[in-house]
Amino acid sequence: MQIARDILLHSYRSMRTIREFEERLHTEFATGEIPGFVHLYCGEEASAVGVCAHLGESDTIASTHRGHGHCIAKGVDVEGMMAEIYGRSTGVCRGKGGSMHIADLARGMLGANGIVGGGPPLICGAALSHKLLKTDGVAVAFYGDGASNEGTTLESLNLASVWKLPAVFVCEDNGYGEATGASYACAGTQKDRAAGFGMPYFECDGSDFFAVYETAGEAIAHARSGKGPVMLHVHLARWYGHFEGDAMSYRASDEVAQARKDHDCLSAFRTRTTGAGLLEGASLDDIDSAVRTRIEAAVQAAKAAPLPEQEDLMRDVYVSY
Amino acid sequence: MQIARDILLHSYRSMRTIREFEERLHTEFATGEIPGFVHLYCGEEASAVGVCAHLGESDTIASTHRGHGHCIAKGVDVEGMMAEIYGRSTGVCRGKGGSMHIADLARGMLGANGIVGGGPPLICGAALSHKLLKTDGVAVAFYGDGASNEGTTLESLNLASVWKLPAVFVCEDNGYGEATGASYACAGTQKDRAAGFGMPYFECDGSDFFAVYETAGEAIAHARSGKGPVMLHVHLARWYGHFEGDAMSYRASDEVAQARKDHDCLSAFRTRTTGAGLLEGASLDDIDSAVRTRIEAAVQAAKAAPLPEQEDLMRDVYVSY
Amino acid sequence: MSKKSFRQAINEALRQEMRRDPRVILMGEDVAGGQGGSSGVTDAWGGVLGVTKGLYTEFGPERVLDTPITEASYIGAAAGAAATGLRPVAELMFVDFVGCCLDQIMNQAAKFRYMFGGKARTPLVIRAMYGAGFNAAAQHSQALYPIFTHIPGLKVVVPSSPYEAKGLLIEAIRDDDPVIFLENKVMYDDEEEVPDEAYTIPFGEANLTREGNDVTLVAFGRMVGFANEAADRLAKDGISCTVIDPRTTSPLDSATILDCVADTGRLVIVDESSPRCNMATDVAALVAEEAFDALKAPIRRVTPPHTPVPFATVLEKLYLPDVGRIEAAVRSVMGYKARQEA
Amino acid sequence: MSKKSFRQAINEALRQEMRRDPRVILMGEDVAGGQGGSSGVTDAWGGVLGVTKGLYTEFGPERVLDTPITEASYIGAAAGAAATGLRPVAELMFVDFVGCCLDQIMNQAAKFRYMFGGKARTPLVIRAMYGAGFNAAAQHSQALYPIFTHIPGLKVVVPSSPYEAKGLLIEAIRDDDPVIFLENKVMYDDEEEVPDEAYTIPFGEANLTREGNDVTLVAFGRMVGFANEAADRLAKDGISCTVIDPRTTSPLDSATILDCVADTGRLVIVDESSPRCNMATDVAALVAEEAFDALKAPIRRVTPPHTPVPFATVLEKLYLPDVGRIEAAVRSVMGYKARQEA
Numbered sequence A, B: 001m002q003i004a005r006d007i008l009l010h011s012y013r014s015m016r017t018i019r020e021f022e023e024r025l026h027t028e029f030a031t032g033e034i035p036g037f038v039h040l041y042c043g044e045e046a047s048a049v050g051v052c053a054h055l056g057e058s059d060t061i062a063s064t065h066r067g068h069g070h071c072i073a074k075g076v077d078v079e080g081m082m083a084e085i086y087g088r089s090t091g092v093c094r095g096k097g098g099s100m101h102i103a104d105l106a107r108g109m110l111g112a113n114g115i116v117g118g119g120p121p122l123i124c125g126a127a128l129s130h131k132l133l134k135t136d137g138v139a140v141a142f143y144g145d146g147a148s149n150e151g152t153t154l155e156s157l158n159l160a161s162v163w164k165l166p167a168v169f170v171c172e173d174n175g176y177g178e179a180t181g182a183s184y185a186c187a188g189t190q191k192d193r194a195a196g197f198g199m200p201y202f203e204c205d206g207s208d209f210f211a212v213y214e215t216a217g218e219a220i221a222h223a224r225s226g227k228g229p230v231m232l233h234v235h236l237a238r239w240y241g242h243f244e245g246d247a248m249s250y251r252a253s254d255e256v257a258q259a260r261k262d263h264d265c266l267s268a269f270r271t272r273t274t275g276a277g278l279l280e281g282a283s284l285d286d287i288d289s290a291v292r293t294r295i296e297a298a299v300q301a302a303k304a305a306p307l308p309e310q311e312d313l314m315r316d317v318y319v320s321y
Numbered sequence C, D: 001m002s003k004k005s006f007r008q009a010i011n012e013a014l015r016q017e018m019r020r021d022p023r024v025i026l027m028g029e030d031v032a033g034g035q036g037g038s039s040g041v042t043d044a045w046g047g048v049l050g051v052t053k054g055l056y057t058e059f060g061p062e063r064v065l066d067t068p069i070t071e072a073s074y075i076g077a078a079a080g081a082a083a084t085g086l087r088p089v090a091e092l093m094f095v096d097f098v099g100c101c102l103d104q105i106m107n108q109a110a111k112f113r114y115m116f117g118g119k120a121r122t123p124l125v126i127r128a129m130y131g132a133g134f135n136a137a138a139q140h141s142q143a144l145y146p147i148f149t150h151i152p153g154l155k156v157v158v159p160s161s162p163y164e165a166k167g168l169l170i171e172a173i174r175d176d177d178p179v180i181f182l183e184n185k186v187m188y189d190d191e192e193e194v195p196d197e198a199y200t201i202p203f204g205e206a207n208l209t210r211e212g213n214d215v216t217l218v219a220f221g222r223m224v225g226f227a228n229e230a231a232d233r234l235a236k237d238g239i240s241c242t243v244i245d246p247r248t249t250s251p252l253d254s255a256t257i258l259d260c261v262a263d264t265g266r267l268v269i270v271d272e273s274s275p276r277c278n279m280a281t282d283v284a285a286l287v288a289e290e291a292f293d294a295l296k297a298p299i300r301r302v303t304p305p306h307t308p309v310p311f312a313t314v315l316e317k318l319y320l321p322d323v324g325r326i327e328a329a330v331r332s333v334m335g336y337k338a339r340q341e342a
């Protein structure tokens, strides 16, 4: 499979932006300045980016509590995201949502979600909009291995099939729901579940951008062509705790180190693209440093940004009331 | 497979009792004397009876809105059921539950249920009780094809596998959920769903008592032996509308007639048992007439029974308050 | 103008709005009925009590969508569709089933706009039947509007007659916020004159169905009719009542309630929902805080007891508020003498 | 007796009851933690905020059951287990997740006994965290006890301190009805003297944390502490308050509330739940009906506004009732002059 240079560069930039964003949040959280719960997507970047590479702005995604990566991959404003996480009025949600509720409907981003399994039903609706409004769009639900057991998710697989919706169910399987292993919590297999709800099943290694890109391409094309929904099962590893503050005693001491060493989507991407002469190391270096600068600026801007005002408390509960 | 004579006679009596109970309710409902919603189990008798033949009083079942058959098969008092449906104080629930809420915990009958998909989670709990209290018992959830799509049902399949519960999930597939065909509402297959949640799958023709008896025997033995939950998919036809009052315009005009002709569990049972010399026609005739007398008496008793009293309104909301 | 039943009024509202705006769609269990059936007849039911009958035939399978029996996914789908350009009217059948899908209503649809800093619009209507009196027992007879009223981000409509139902449903469909629209199942055959053309009744504007000087009655949904009857009976004894139908519990027309209490000085609230944390307590608290000065007597509530809804007819009758109990409550506040006066 | 945190008090109550009665079991998401993990360490979390830490180690996997993330099925399983011989304590983590499992609570557990004519017993406890102040935003900060209080068949406990938490939780576990036990997440590190042995605090018996003559304050959960602080401050200005902690919203100790209002004639209610159809309205309605005579001033409610819970710290502070607002409400009722008097 040939991938155009600009897509490669864009994808690398997105993955690097997510990585930098998350690593920086990890450091910043430790200072105590970031309020609330923060769930990092580090190590899973290729999934969001490989999937979203096939989506246009009018396609729709729904995300999870671990949503920063999906937001960035779908094009949500990074500075606005950072400000949101800091609870500033310049945040994409004016500081009223925080990390778990970043959304940008204008960019087809239907929201991170504090409710496990909250997204899949919404995505059935977004897919229905695409179908009835004939936008040629698809709607993509990202959800975790833990969420793959929620009734809302399972019902949505069935509903999407019954309505033959242009929906893509991306099960991001990082092996854990909080501190519980998927091997404990998920009986059977995702593959059989896909069959159980009458949809094609795709799977791939989520640390390999090229594998995700290719498999997601097929899966999304199927849904977009009107043949009904699909499931894409992405195998991943999360590099930090469930949320910031989690000591991760339930994981073998070298599990994360191993993943960082052997399953780093960014270094794999670099090795492959430079090795094959698709991209030059220098271009990637340029991206790395541009991203670093951008995130630094985003953090500084967020810290300096104004807080919400009293009137924001009562605002936007309703369109009219 | 050899089935003891007393089991055969008991099973025939149960099926006949259900049939007579339901046919009589059909007639009585038309007179306007029976309040509320009534869902008849006619045509599906062999499922409840073939499954419950393998259960003792200390095993547990949970039923549905179409619950009369399960109750009778599990040994709930028929006179008390009739009185309940008539809203009398002599009813098994003192007239406070009605058709959709008949229960008898002392007989391991955890309740009919007005909520589609309400029973499977409860059965996980009952199975957990059996497991932890070491009763050697199993817990059985009856649920329809329509209910097979509810999140509660699907989550329960997973939970039962994760906890390795002695639970049996009996999907009574009569082809319809209300006025909607299962072919429309259920994507994929029940078999793949069982696999998707890691449990063995069994299926049988629900109009054939012997098929149900045999298959349920295997399925229940598996669960009882501690090997974890199973799914039993029973193919059925319902002989009346979804509830009394349903004109059934969504069904081909001969569909029910055909089922009554070719898939009548009672006449199939009679043909087979008398043909093979297992039972004599006269014994079955005796049962038929005894049952007829019993149901007639139950109806008369129900009609003559006292109504609940004012004090019943406030009673039994809590054990103590 | 012609006599229409509550059922017809709702059907007509849906039909007219679907004709007017192609983005309005319907979904729910058997809102058409017959999909996958052996006769090939579709639009077989038009909802479990026939309220949406004929809409599938007119608007087809793209706009009248039968769903599997999976409330969480299709109510959530309705929310998702609403946030992305459609204007879905989702039918939950019995409001009692909200326990299967509350999250999608409470944490998703209701909160999108606020959580997302004002960037979402969720023009969603959820229709559902409520109420006792149908011998439908504990899981098919609840009122539950207090639960929705409690949740910021939702609007809640409880129409009291066919005329009200049509105008309020059209308003709900045109509204840009999530609206819970509750239909008392016992009222579907009630009839009255209802305009043939489309019209709207604004939310948050109470309707005074009687005006009087002695006692203010606030009643919701089916209870409005009971309150009017009680008022008519009381009038014969010279007790004159104002009867307020707030129409929507959220937003609530507090101003009208407070004005009327300022005039009458006495308040009785009639609410068929369970008595704790319900609309009767809500209105009582409003008045005890903001019209305290005007009050000449205790605020009386006429509600069911704190029990599930019983099945048997005799018990269900005892359970529900009735005209007699409303009358008695009014007489008791009329007869009230403060201890210091007595 | 020793100083214990709210977290420790709850842990100890669970441990002591599990030791006492082998039918008491625990279930929930990561109530142990570590099942299926690669390190082999179990009891890795003991709940998301460490409240159940150590119980898995003591009681093992049969009695401390980690669940998949499927609230409807495991809360329903807890109800089913309760009806068949066990005494489960199920943890819902954040009460906000009740939208995923309300049916099993509202239509199953709560109604079994009534629907089944008194033949069921459902000794189920559902523990969950509630409350704002944690920057956990709109889906992890709600109070929601009004919803449970509204539902007949449930008991609802909102403990206000470590001492209260331990005694009320032991009572809940020994109770034979379904109990919703709500823990304010901001209070887990609060400490006070708590007896080491097991003890119970009966439901439906309010606790008077202050006694005074001028104003009755009724507050729930974390708000009790705020009300006490306000009372202490007001005392310095000679305003003497009774502070009532009802402990349970269902059953509610109406008698104590009415008695106190009879003495003080003035009532302020502090409730951190959303303002419509909440406990503040519930108590206000009770008093406006049954202690009307005694009232010398309007009943004031101190609650959050009718909005979801905002994320940013500044907004969340404005959202929550605080000591200053309680003080102001008390002063306003003290300063109240009826129009006719004025």
Ligand SMILES: Cc1ncc(C[n+]2csc(CCOP(=O)(O)OP(=O)(O)O)c2C)c(N)n1
Binding pocket: A064, A065, A066, A114, A115, A116, A117, A143, A144, A145, A146, A147, A148, A174, A176, A177, A178, A242, D029, D069, D071, D093, D097, D100
């Ligand atoms: C309905 C609901 N239940 C529980 C939680 C608490 N919770 C937040 S994230 C999470 C784990 C989710 O696991 P998974 O779906 O695998 O996603 P991951 O965190 O691995 O990305 C849980 C249990 C929640 N937010 N919502």
Ligand SMILES: Cc1ncc(C[n+]2csc(CCOP(=O)(O)OP(=O)(O)O)c2C)c(N)n1
Binding pocket: B064, B065, B066, B114, B115, B116, B117, B143, B144, B145, B146, B147, B148, B174, B176, B177, B178, B242, C029, C069, C071, C093, C097, C100
């Ligand atoms: C949660 C819920 N949704 C919808 C209904 C309305 N309803 C009652 S029975 C039924 C059909 C159930 O179909 P199935 O499970 O196949 O059982 P069957 O009636 O065929 O025995 C429906 C939709 C309900 N009672 N509960």
Ligand SMILES: [Mg+2]
Binding pocket: A144, A145, A146, A172, A173, A174, A175, A176, A177, A178
């Ligand atoms: Mg995971």
Ligand SMILES: [Mg+2]
Binding pocket: B144, B145, B146, B172, B173, B174, B175, B176, B177, B178
């Ligand atoms: Mg069926």
